[in-house]
Amino acid sequence: xxxxxxxxxxxxxxxxxxxxxxxxxxxxxxxxxxxxxxxxxxxxxxxxxxxxxxxxxxxxxxxxxxxxxxxxxxxxxxxxxxxxxxxxxxxxxxxxxxxxxxxxxxxxxxxxxxxxxxxxxxxxxxxxxxxxxxxxxxxxxxxxxxxxxxxxxxxxxxxxxxxxxxxxxxxxxxxxxxxxxxxxxxxxxxxxxxxxxxxxxxxxxxxxxxxxxxxxxxxxxxxxxxxxxxxxxxxxxxxxxxxxxxxxxxxxxxxxxxxxxxxxxxxxxxxxxxxxxxxxxxxxxxxxxxxxxxxxxxxxxxxxxxxxxxxxxxxxxxxxxxxxxxxxxxxxxxxxxxxxxxxxxxxxxxxxxxxxxxxxxxxxxxxxxxxxxxxxxxxxxxxxxxxxxxxxxxxxxxxxxxxxxxxxxxxxxxxxxxxxxxxxxxxxxxxxxxxxxxxxxxxxxxxxxxxxxxxxxxxxxxxxxxxxxxxxxxxxxxxxxxxxxxxxxxxxxxxx
Amino acid sequence: xxxxxxxxxxxxxxxxxxxxxxxxxxxxxxxxxxxxxxxxxxxxxxxxxxxxxxxxxxxxxxxxxxxxxxxxxxxxxxxxxxxxxxxxxxxxxxxxxxxxxxxxxxxxxxxxxxxxxxxxxxxxxxxxxxxxxxxxxxxxxxxxxxxxxxxxxxxxxxxxxxxxxxxxxxxxxxxxxxxxxxxxxxxxxxxxxxxxxxxxxxxxxxxxxxxxxxxxxxxxxxxxxxxxxxxxxxxxxxxxxxxxxxxxxxxxxxxxxxxxxxxxxxxxxxxxxxxxxxxxxxxxxxxxxxxxxxxxxxxxxxxxxxxxxxxxxxxxxxxxxxxxxxxxxxxxxxxxxxxxxxxxxxxxxxxxxxxxxxxxxxxxxxxxxxxxxxxxxxxxxxxxxxxxxxxxxxxxxxxxxxxxxxxxxxxxxxxxxxxxxxxxxxxxxxxxxxxxxxxxxxxxxxxxxxxxxxxxxxxxxxxxxxxxxxxxxxxxxxxxxxxxxxxxxxxxxxxx
Numbered sequence: 001x002x003x004x005x006x007x008x009x010x011x012x013x014x015x016x017x018x019x020x021x022x023x024x025x026x027x028x029x030x031x032x033x034x035x036x037x038x039x040x041x042x043x044x045x046x047x048x049x050x051x052x053x054x055x056x057x058x059x060x061x062x063x064x065x066x067x068x069x070x071x072x073x074x075x076x077x078x079x080x081x082x083x084x085x086x087x088x089x090x091x092x093x094x095x096x097x098x099x100x101x102x103x104x105x106x107x108x109x110x111x112x113x114x115x116x117x118x119x120x121x122x123x124x125x126x127x128x129x130x131x132x133x134x135x136x137x138x139x140x141x142x143x144x145x146x147x148x149x150x151x152x153x154x155x156x157x158x159x160x161x162x163x164x165x166x167x168x169x170x171x172x173x174x175x176x177x178x179x180x181x182x183x184x185x186x187x188x189x190x191x192x193x194x195x196x197x198x199x200x201x202x203x204x205x206x207x208x209x210x211x212x213x214x215x216x217x218x219x220x221x222x223x224x225x226x227x228x229x230x231x232x233x234x235x236x237x238x239x240x241x242x243x244x245x246x247x248x249x250x251x252x253x254x255x256x257x258x259x260x261x262x263x264x265x266x267x268x269x270x271x272x273x274x275x276x277x278x279x280x281x282x283x284x285x286x287x288x289x290x291x292x293x294x295x296x297x298x299x300x301x302x303x304x305x306x307x308x309x310x311x312x313x314x315x316x317x318x319x320x321x322x323x324x325x326x327x328x329x330x331x332x333x334x335x336x337x338x339x340x341x342x343x344x345x346x347x348x349x350x351x352x353x354x355x356x357x358x359x360x361x362x363x364x365x366x367x368x369x370x371x372x373x374x375x376x377x378x379x380x381x382x383x384x385x386x387x388x389x390x391x392x393x394x395x396x397x398x399x400x401x402x403x404x405x406x407x408x409x410x411x412x413x414x415x416x417x418x419x420x421x422x423x424x425x426x427x428x429x430x431x432x433x434x435x436x437x438x439x440x441x442x443x444x445x446x447x448x449x450x451x452x453x454x455x456x457x458x459x460x461x462x463x464x465x466x467x468x469x470x471x472x473x474x475x476x477x478x479x480x481x482x483x484x485x486x487x488x489x490x491x492x493x494x495x496x
Numbered sequence: 497x498x499x500x501x502x503x504x505x506x507x508x509x510x511x512x513x514x515x516x517x518x519x520x521x522x523x524x525x526x527x528x529x530x531x532x533x534x535x536x537x538x539x540x541x542x543x544x545x546x547x548x549x550x551x552x553x554x555x556x557x558x559x560x561x562x563x564x565x566x567x568x569x570x571x572x573x574x575x576x577x578x579x580x581x582x583x584x585x586x587x588x589x590x591x592x593x594x595x596x597x598x599x600x601x602x603x604x605x606x607x608x609x610x611x612x613x614x615x616x617x618x619x620x621x622x623x624x625x626x627x628x629x630x631x632x633x634x635x636x637x638x639x640x641x642x643x644x645x646x647x648x649x650x651x652x653x654x655x656x657x658x659x660x661x662x663x664x665x666x667x668x669x670x671x672x673x674x675x676x677x678x679x680x681x682x683x684x685x686x687x688x689x690x691x692x693x694x695x696x697x698x699x700x701x702x703x704x705x706x707x708x709x710x711x712x713x714x715x716x717x718x719x720x721x722x723x724x725x726x727x728x729x730x731x732x733x734x735x736x737x738x739x740x741x742x743x744x745x746x747x748x749x750x751x752x753x754x755x756x757x758x759x760x761x762x763x764x765x766x767x768x769x770x771x772x773x774x775x776x777x778x779x780x781x782x783x784x785x786x787x788x789x790x791x792x793x794x795x796x797x798x799x800x801x802x803x804x805x806x807x808x809x810x811x812x813x814x815x816x817x818x819x820x821x822x823x824x825x826x827x828x829x830x831x832x833x834x835x836x837x838x839x840x841x842x843x844x845x846x847x848x849x850x851x852x853x854x855x856x857x858x859x860x861x862x863x864x865x866x867x868x869x870x871x872x873x874x875x876x877x878x879x880x881x882x883x884x885x886x887x888x889x890x891x892x893x894x895x896x897x898x899x900x901x902x903x904x905x906x907x908x909x910x911x912x913x914x915x916x917x918x919x920x921x922x923x924x925x926x927x928x929x930x931x932x933x934x935x936x937x938x939x940x941x942x943x944x945x946x947x948x949x950x951x952x953x954x955x956x957x958x959x960x961x962x963x964x965x966x967x968x969x970x971x972x973x974x975x976x977x978x979x980x981x982x983x984x985x986x987x988x989x990x991x992x
Binding site for chain 1: 560592594595598599602615616617618619620621623624625626627628631702703724941942944945946948949951952955964968971972975976
């Protein structure tokens with residue numbers, strides 16, 4: 001099997017993945033700022049890294065997945081001006097900022113659970129790591145990479161020769177493009193806040209060596225990734241929009257504080273997922289065109305004509321590569337739904353093939369599996385993996401229709417199920433129940449009732465009461481249940 | 497309506513509840529130490545305070561409910577010796593302590609969600625409030641209530657004339673009963689750690705003015721309750737076993753740091769729930785006789801013969817007063833299940849009474865409601881409230897059997913539903929579906945299939961095929977469905 005290759009934003013190229021510690025992956029992904037509900041753009045980002053983590057685990061790696069919760073310090077404006085997003089929302093909702101954080105953290109996980117995302121191993125809160133952030137800022141000041149001005153602490157970008165390596169933005173370009181506002185106490189327009197002084201009206205604030213204040217947004221990710229993954233770790237992920245300034249600033253802070261080098265970098269691989277667009281425009285809360293996951297789930301947004309199952313949204317997202325934009329429209333979502341249902345229907349059909357039908361030529365299973373995994377190894381190309389999976393299964397089905405099933409069908413279906421479930425995360429409990437593997441109490445009752453109905457229909461047929469037999473079949477069809485009379489007796493399934 | 501009265505451990509008496517701020521309640525409850533799964537003892541404590549919060553809200557109060565998560569500092573031994581519980585578990589599970597905390601925090605909320613507990617408004621983590629704890633310790637040192645010894649900081653109990661007010665334990669009694677171990681640097685055996693020095697092998701540690709270390713267990717609750725509820729707040733809750741030393745130490749710390757007085761106390765009302773016992777012995781993880789909620793839910797513990805629905809466990813707990821011990825046994829749980837199912841069956845029967853049957857004399861609804869609420873106002877006597885509710889409903893049902901339903905039945909049932917749902921939290925979605933308010937897809941299909949079966953049975957009866965008609969009825973009965981031929985046609989329900 002080929003190694004996993006992934007696109008490293010730092011080198012602007014695909015590289016084979018080599019872990020720092022053999023068999024282990026440390027990954028940090030920028031989590032949500034918990035002041036509102038997650039929308040489709042968030043779903044794309046977290047689904048991307050969920051599949052990355054799942055695939056590493058599938059390939060036998062032990063993964064520590066850290067995803068932070070930003071509950072303080074993320075301002076409404078990227079230039080160190082503006083209000084704290086949490087504090088602003090708490091004024092609107094008349095709650096204590098931590099109540100806002102708690103509320104939206106709970107809602108975030110609820111939404112992501114529904115989308116089939118595995119919980120990260122550690123979800124550190126920014127407000128819960130103030131000492132770690134202060135320690136790091138102190139180190140930067142000691143090493144002349146940061147300076148104090150009026151109770152604020154700024155990172156001195158001119159002290160870092162590597163600044164701009166991720167985004168490609170040079171200081172010269174920044175200088176010509178931006179002006180320091182008159183009120184600013186920054187030495188250079190690209191200098192960014194590590195610590196901000198809090199005035200009396202500010203509600204989230206802590207003591208620090210520089211007075212009462214709160215951390216800048218970027219320092220939390222440097223401090224928390226270091227705490228839980230070490231000074232140098234494998235993968236850092238986030239949305240493309242985080243590349244600059246957020247990730248550029250993280251690299252500057254961490255590299256200068258820890259003395260990272262090219263051989264021993266802060267982060268080996270930087271992964272960025274592309275955005276979700278709506279009519280060609282980026283979807284974002286601050287842009288006012290976001291459709292939240294909750295709105296998808298209950299169909300309440302004005303741009304939606306109906307509700308959408310979480311698994312369909314997940315399938316829709318995985319149908320495009322994470323580095324491509326996903327343009328949302330309801331017809332596109334409908335197509336994804338059809339595609340998903342089709343795939344599940346084929347899998348279901350192939351799962352109920354009887355043993356004696358499995359007497360055909362063996363399917364080239366190793367090639368099939370290799371094709372699927374090669375797509376995944378090629379920078380986690382889920383779109384291609386799904387396409388390959390579907391094509392093979394369709395071919396097997398059409399062969400079944402004219403001939404018989406491959407002798408190694410069980411092996412194939414077992415791989416498909418594990419891949420759908422463990423890697424793509426689009427194998428839902430309800431799909432599984434179609435296979436009878438595990439069913440809820442309600443499902444059991446349905447099976448019991450169907451057994452009774454089939455018995456009654458059999459009685460009717462014995463008595464040559466064809467009218468009643470047909471009536472039963474038709475009534476069931478209306479309810480989405482198909483009855484098939486086979487040599488082994490009457491079978492039923494949900495029609496697709 | 498009478499005021500809510502509650503038993504205040506501090507005064508050893510029931511007192512009418514008077515909030516600090518009219519219409520508002522601030523409540524802090526000691527949350528779990530996240531190093532293992534929650535057991536029935538935890539369920540009793542958190543269900544108790546869940547109902548307290550729900551009842552205050554029902555009575556129109558705006559409640560801020562804070563419940564901490566202890567993820568550092570809780571030692572395996574109460575005397576400031578022993579290992580950190582999280583660190584110990586992380587060695588066993590070979591995880592980073594924060595992975596252990598994350599895992600068991602997630603599992604804790606999953607278990608409590610199933611039990612119908614509302615999420616607290618703020619769930620602060622001890623490890624996330626190190627600066628707040630350090631600030632408070634500094635204040636105590638400044639005011640000569642604490643002293644530094646070898647990198648440890650201890651609270652000086654002799655400096656606090658109020659020490660012992662909650663538990664009634666005097667320092668003299670403590671002195672005669674305990675010896676300072678030779679290795680201890682405490683001045684008095686009852687002095688307790690505010691900050692503990694960490695050696696190199698210690699994994700969870702932070703910088704502090706006294707060197708690298710970690711906070712003592714008690715200080716977190718003082719610091720976090722102050723941060724989110726203020727220097728003086730309404731109610732502090734916890735298990736009886738927390739009364740000493742934990743809550744006694746909290747009072748000492750907070751009162752000395754903030755200069756609380758009798759008129760302006762740290763906490764106005766201290767509420768303690770009693771324990772769950774198993775064969776007369778306290779159930780506890782450290783005692784080795786705990787049955788976790790998960791084990792109840794899936795029936796996997798050796799003392800359990802089957803699995804138990806969360807709502808039955810909740811009903812079981814609410815059937816005894818929170819200040820009484822709950823002695824667990826499976827027969828007792830079975831009795832609770834029967835009681836709950838009975839109550840739901842009666843409610844269901846009374847909910848489907850047709851309008852024209854509601855022509856009887858009015859039920860004394862105001863008296864009924866007053867009786868129920870009086871029980872709740874009397875120190876949250878859920879056991880009595882449930883008994884009153886059940887008695888009234890049974891009386892109404894027996895009247896219905898011989899005569900007709902009260903004309904004000906709708907009003908009664910609406911109160912019952914709200915009380916069951918909002919206050920007791922034992923009105924589950926599945927119960928609601930029995931009323932047809934909202935049903936899942938599976939439920940709809942069951943309704944459809946039953947409609948078809950009833951139609952087929954009708955056909956059989958029309959053809960005088962009594963054997964088949966009876967066969968259908970018997971088969972359904974086996975599946976837990978009862979068919980009733982009534983003047984308005986054939987009805988069906990799940991048998992209880």
